Amino acid sequence: MTRPILLNAFEMLVPAFQSPGLWRHPDDESNRYTDLSFWTELAQTLEGGGFSGIFLADVLGQYDVYGGNADAALRGGVQYPMLDPTLITSALAAATERIGFGVTASVTYEQPYLLARRFSTLDHLTGGRVGWNIVTSYQDSAARNLGLSGQIPHDKRYDRAEEYMDVVYKLWEGSMDDDAVAADRESGVYVDPEKVQGIGHDGEHFTVPGPSLVEPSPQRTPLLFQAGASPRGQAFAANHAEAIFFIGYSPQMVRGWVDNVRGELVSRDRSADSVKIFAMVTVIVAETDAEAQAKLEDYTQYVDPEAALALFGGWTGVDLKGADLDSPLEHVESEANQSALASFTKLDPSRVWTVRELAKFISIGGRGPVIVGSPETVADELERWMDEADVDGFNLSSAVRPADQQSFTRLVSPELRRRGLLPEPVKGQTFREAVLGKGSRLAEDHRGAQFRSAGVASA
Ligand SMILES: Cc1cc2nc3c(=O)[nH]c(=O)nc-3n(C[C@H](O)[C@H](O)[C@H](O)COP(=O)(O)O)c2cc1C
Numbered sequence: 001m002t003r004p005i006l007l008n009a010f011e012m013l014v015p016a017f018q019s020p021g022l023w024r025h026p027d028d029e030s031n032r033y034t035d036l037s038f039w040t041e042l043a044q045t046l047e048g049g050g051f052s053g054i055f056l057a058d059v060l061g062q063y064d065v066y067g068g069n070a071d072a073a074l075r076g077g078v079q080y081p082m083l084d085p086t087l088i089t090s091a092l093a094a095a096t097e098r099i100g101f102g103v104t105a106s107v108t109y110e111q112p113y114l115l116a117r118r119f120s121t122l123d124h125l126t127g128g129r130v131g132w133n134i135v136t137s138y139q140d141s142a143a144r145n146l147g148l149s150g151q152i153p154h155d156k157r158y159d160r161a162e163e164y165m166d167v168v169y170k171l172w173e174g175s176m177d178d179d180a181v182a183a184d185r186e187s188g189v190y191v192d193p194e195k196v197q198g199i200g201h202d203g204e205h206f207t208v209p210g211p212s213l214v215e216p217s218p219q220r221t222p223l224l225f226q227a228g229a230s231p232r233g234q235a236f237a238a239n240h241a242e243a244i245f246f247i248g249y250s251p252q253m254v255r256g257w258v259d260n261v262r263g264e265l266v267s268r269d270r271s272a273d274s275v276k277i278f279a280m281v282t283v284i285v286a287e288t289d290a291e292a293q294a295k296l297e298d299y300t301q302y303v304d305p306e307a308a309l310a311l312f313g314g315w316t317g318v319d320l321k322g323a324d325l326d327s328p329l330e331h332v333e334s335e336a337n338q339s340a341l342a343s344f345t346k347l348d349p350s351r352v353w354t355v356r357e358l359a360k361f362i363s364i365g366g367r368g369p370v371i372v373g374s375p376e377t378v379a380d381e382l383e384r385w386m387d388e389a390d391v392d393g394f395n396l397s398s399a400v401r402p403a404d405q406q407s408f409t410r411l412v413s414p415e416l417r418r419r420g421l422l423p424e425p426v427k428g429q430t431f432r433e434a435v436l437g438k439g440s441r442l443a444e445d446h447r448g449a450q451f452r453s454a455g456v457a458s459a
Contacts, residue, residue, distance in 0.1 A: 003386060004423040005382055005383075005392075005421045006276060006278065007051040007053075007394060007422070008278055008393060008396065009046050009051055009396050010057070010280055010395040010396060011042070011056055012056065012082065013056065013084075013085055013088065014030075014033060014077070014078075014081070015033055015081070016079065017079065018366035018368075018397045019282070019364050019366070019397070019398070019399040020308045020310075020311055020362070021302050021304025021305075022299060022303070022364070022400055022401075023077055025298075025299065029402060033083070036088070036091055039091075040095035041402070043092045044095060045406055046409065047096045047097070049409025050409075050424040051099055051396075051409075052100055052423070052425050052434045053100040053101065053431065055101075055104075055131075055395060056088070056133075057085075058082070058084070058106075059079060059138075059139055059142065060139070060146065061139035061140070061141030061142030062139075063078055063139070063141075063311060064314070065140075065316075066306075066309055066319055066321050067321035067322075068321075072306050072307055072310035073310040073311070075307065076306070077307075078307045078311050078314075079311070085104060086103055086105065086122065089122050089130065093125060093126035093127065100126075100129040100130070100223065100425065100430075100431030100434055101122075101129060102133050102225050102431075103122065104135055105132060106136065106137045106142075107135070107165075108135075108143075108152060109137065109142065112168050112171070112206055112208065113208050115168065116171040116172060116212060119132055120213075120214035120215075120216075121214055122222070127218060127428075127430075128219045128429075128431065128432075128440055129431045131225050131432075132225065134161070134226050134240065135226075136157035136158055136228070136233075137157070139151075139336070140317070140336075141314075151336075158228070158233065158235075158236045162239065163203045163205050164205070165239075166203075167201050167203070167206050167208055169221065169448035169450075170199035170201055170208075171199060172220045172221045172448070173220055173453075173456060174199065174451040175197055175212045176196050176197075176211060176215060176216050177192075177195035177196075177453065177454075177456060178457055179195060180192055180195035180196050180215065180216070181215045191215075197211060197453060198210045199211060219432050220441055220442070222431070223243065223435060223436075224240055224242045224243070224448075225244070225245065226240060226244055227244065227247075228339070229338075229339030230338040233338075233339065234257065234264060235264060237261055237264075238261055238264035238265050238267075238268055238275075239268065241275055242432070242435070242442075242446070243275060243277070243278065243435055244261060244275055244277045245277075245278045245280065246258070246277065246278070246279055246391075247279070247340075247366065248279070248343055248368070249348075249368060250369070251385050252388070254389040255388060255389045257339075258277055258389060258391060268447075274443060276435055277390075279368070279391045279393075279394055280366070280367075280368035280394070280397055281365070281368055281370075281382070281394050281397070282366075282368060282397045282404075283370075283398075283404065283408055284371070284399065285374070285375060285378050285407050285411050287374065289374050291374075292373045293372060296364075299364060299399050299400065300364070303364060305363055307363075308360075308362040309321070309355075309359050309362075314336075315337045315340040315341075317334035317335060317336035317341075318341060320355050320358075324355065325355045325359075326354050327354060329352075329355060331345035343367060365397055366397065368397065369385075370399075375411040375412050378412050379416055379419060379421075382394060382416075383421075440459065442458075444458055
């Protein structure tokens with residue numbers, strides 16, 4: 001018997017996210033990505049379909065590895081141009097009541113004091129419906145535009161991020177007591193100075209003496225998402241994440257990561273199921289299997305393999321411009337996204353990928369699987385993934401936007417409800433409550449909880 005399936009939509013405020021070329025499809029509306037209404041309507045559609053969250057990805061540079069420049073990425077609108085996801089989140093909250101928002105922000109390029117302020121603000125304005133996707137970033141182009149000569153090496157980024165997390169936990173969990181804000185008209189005290197403590201952080205990378213700028217928000221620490229799948233990335237996730245995303249094209253590949261990260265959790269005295277794990281999938285659904293297959297064939301006419309290779313170059317740091325299309329893909333070590341490359345080279349010994357196959361595969365649904373079929377077929381396949389990969393839900397990507405999300409909520413959500421598999425958030429719940437099924441504050445066994453001051457309750 002399959003567990004309830006958590007649904008999270010995987011999105012980015014760009015013309016082409018995970019399916020390069022599909023913006024040219026006649027039904028696609030991605031060119032509306034700068035209109036607020038595109039996103040508020042999408043959030044409402046997803047909420048109606050029982051999604052617990054909408055996840056907003058973000059990067060801070062161009063995909064300029066392929067051919068040594070960003071031309072192919074620009075022509076294909078591949079994750080460029082883009083908008084800032086934090087700025088749209090309160091507007092999405094105003095247009096919805098239950099769905100949560102997983103917002104990406106980089107610990108490599110943002111000061112913790114400012115990031116803590118932004119997320120606390122969002123947690124207030126969304127009524128506790130905000131999550132943070134903690135990323136260390138993987139693009140050299142971002143590093144160069146943010147004052148560095150190149151990227152901080154891969155594992156060092158994570159080491160630095162460990163200290164970063166302690167700083168934000170101190171700000172969120174320990175710098176203001178629950179009753180610090182008195183707002184007492186009679187005594188004339190708005191904030192009780194006795195109940196606000198500077199965090200006095202003076203570490204290797206960050207110095208933050210003062211307290212949080214924002215008063216305690218419903219969740220204090222936003223729900224923490226993370227998606228690193230390299231060994232160092234998984235260790236970081238086990239230290240901090242409450243929800244983890246993986247992208248792998250087979251349940252077996254994802255299962256390897258899931259087993260490993262659950263083991264890492266236990267070795268840190270966190271329970272193996274204290275983290276919810278999501279696998280990315282793209283679903284192409286229609287009333288019947290045959291119609292869904294026809295839809296896939298139709299979509300395939302619009303793919304843009306060159307833009308797909310530009311995307312791959314940005315993820316992995318590997319430039320495949322001019323490569324023999326029928327040559328096998330080889331593994332190299334890189335400072336970029338290590339698991340993205342490994343999934344097509346060393347993680348699946350049963351499969352050798354040629355460059356041509358890779359470009360075709362990535363063109364619809366990026367590095368994840370594409371599930372095609374009727375609502376029953378799709379639901380069966382999602383259940384199979386839940387069992388075989390041992391995941392708790394899915395990060396749903398789409399090829400034609402927002403038509404695919406509309407089809408999913410119209411066809412698949414009712415099928416999941418019929419099977420009793422859709423745990424839907426309820427009004428008034430925080431994002432943490434909806435996803436983890438527990439309280440609105442960090443669990444006692446989470447690292448961040450140790451930074452709580454005496455005047456801060458755990459729930
Ligand atoms: C589902 C998913 C979503 C991700 N979203 C972002 C993102 O929005 N921005 C970003 O910089 N990295 C993103 N990443 C990349 C990860 O944060 C991480 O940098 C990447 O997996 C490389 O880490 P690793 O080398 O430890 O695997 C995402 C990864 C996954 C699997």
